Amino acid sequence: MLQYEKSYIILMVQSAHVVFCYYNISPMTIKEFEDTYGQDSWKNSKPVLKVYERRNETTKEIETIYLDRLADNWYINLNKANSQVFVKLGRMLPSERYVSIAISNTVTTPRDAEAENTEVHYINLGGDNFD
Template sequence: MTTLFFLLVGVALLVLALGIFLWAGKGRPSPPAAGGEAVSFREEMAEELGLFPATPPEAPAVPPREPELVLPQRYGVDRLVLMVRDPYWLYAYWEISATRQEEFNAAFGPRAWESTRPVLRVYDVTGVNFNGFNAVGYTDINIQEEADSWHIPVGQPNRSYCVDLGRKFPDGRFVTLLRSNVVTTPRSSLSECLDEEWMWIEELYRGLRFPYGVSSPMMAEEVRRRAEVFPVSISSPAFGPPAQEPGK
């Protein structure tokens, strides 16, 4: 959505620039007005720039700009993809096709979409083979209508999650539109699973903080500043404890 905003701002600027250009055009053939012609306009600009006196040698010259590359906003594919950022955070992105929206209205009434709110339902599916109904627990996150991605603070290492994107009716009824893949957050500590007959040389590690990410000298600075590490306490949804020991 933010990208769309910038795109709109970009178009607005382009129109503005076009206006200025026409005003200062000095008998140039007027560029066609259609939006699709914007590209040729940009090329003319680029040529004209070349006529300006060269920049003074001391100033690093700006390399000639190549045409802007614009990726599709949408692909017309219904999908909700869940990714792991770290032991405490997930990231989800999605796309809902117009067809899916129409199907929703067809099923729940022509004004159903407008009268519902978008919600991310984050299921804790640790230890279960999730079928939509057997989650250990879930948390709902109200999201903005325009959002197409979300950083989800789950706050729990070594647990499995699945996310539904759905619509919530005023009466609390939740209808799933898209379901994500299942992911598991990584551990943030030593495993509790010990093979009892083995000895662990843990005195080597007790109290030692591991300098994650000292992979380049440039990053060393950052590493020292990561005292807070993870904002675990901030808005972590409180998942209930597992109803049973994780199976298998």
């Protein structure tokens, strides 16, 4: 399959509380969507990002973001740092049914505070001779 025929979404860490995603929706995806949900279903549905957090092997949806129809990227503000997150790009039909189009990679945001353990440990990699 050629690259332009595949829809995708890429997620990147911007800071401890912000992630950035960019995405492409292929014409093939739009055609398949309209074949499944009816003519004009793409035009009548709304683009949506669903943000998910992974903690201790559980996944929880933490936010739904309605996107501008012309957007192909988005900054997502998170409420906490040190989180494993991923997003799903999809469409919300007029019936409020969500249809997923693409799933991003999972990223981990950094801590926003100093580590509790501030001990420094050194190891000798060169042996006893320091000449």
